[in-house]
Amino acid sequence: MDFLNQRKKYKVNCMLCGEDLVYGESYEDVDCIYCNNKFNSNVTCKDGHYVCDSCHSLKGVELILTYCKSTDKTNPIEIAVDIMKSKNFYMHGPEHHFLVPAALITSYYNNIGETSELKEKGLLIAKKRSEDIKGGFCGFYGNCGAAVGTGIFMSIITSTTPLTKKTWGITNEITGRSLIKISELGGPRCCKRNLFTAIRQATEFVDKKLNVKLYDYEDFKIVCDFSKLNSECIGKECPYNLYK
Incomplete structure (x- = not known):
């Protein structure tokens, strides 16, 4: 997964942009910003970025x-x-x-x-x-x-x-x-x-x-x-x- 080395990553909050994470009550279909695989999750950052557990x-x-x-x-x-x-x-x-x-x-x-x-x-x-x-x-x-x-x-x-x-x-x-x-x-x-x-x-x-x-x-x-x-x-x- 060399793509993980191609972007700046933050040590806290969203790995891509550093924005706070938002934990919702409902689950939605989202794409991981690193591997592009689809997931059903209730967690994204404020800008809508999602990172799957495997990539994180x-x-x-x-x-x-x-x-x-x-x-x-x-x-x-x-x-x-x-x-x-x-x-x-x-x-x-x-x-x-x-x-x-x-x-x-x-x-x-x-x-x-x-x-x-x-x-x-x-x-x-x-x-x-x-x-x-x-x-x-x-x-x-x-x-x-x-x-x-x-x-x-x-x-x-x-x-x-x-x-x-x-x-x-x-x-x-x-x-x-x-x-x-x-x-x-x-x-x-x-x-x-x-x-x-x-x-x-x-x-x-x-x-x-x-x-x-x-x-x-x-x-x-x-x-x-x-x-x-x-x-x-x-x-x-x-x-x-x-x-x-």
Whole structure:
């Protein structure tokens, strides 16, 4: 998809023009400005531009896979932040739904000293599953993709399926605990805040349930350096605010 490199892209709001996104109640047929494929959506920018989830996430997903396969870092927050600082990763978007399980999978396998082949296999499965979580899932479906990402992570490392007895419960529980904590912080949506919260909750859960400590979550202070890119940032109400 070389066409993604042919136009200037903005890190926030509309990738093409930078205008605010408009979330409507009704769905209409729209054409993606990058791939020209047709979609039925209720989200465009103020100027009517539409970018499909695949085009929005493409660069970010490639970056996640490349970084996570090669890194030996063990702190999932640091892994996620390194990736999010890239110019190819946007302030908001469905790529975060893959980043959560990817950072956790990478951290988990690096912590326990598992083979790179198993880590890569897990990352590819997480990529495939996260593609089913649409952009705007939090507000339209009441289920933030960052929280779902923690369930994807748990399912993969425990080989859980719909028919599994032993780990089916904790696979759903980790999602639930992450989602509750995200909901307590309130809206509007912030993909960074929700990602930090989901990873923090998942880390504590893995420590207590699987006896694997991904990082020193009790003492490690998560600080967000992305607020300047987020016009809906809740400022000092956010637990990760730089100036709090």
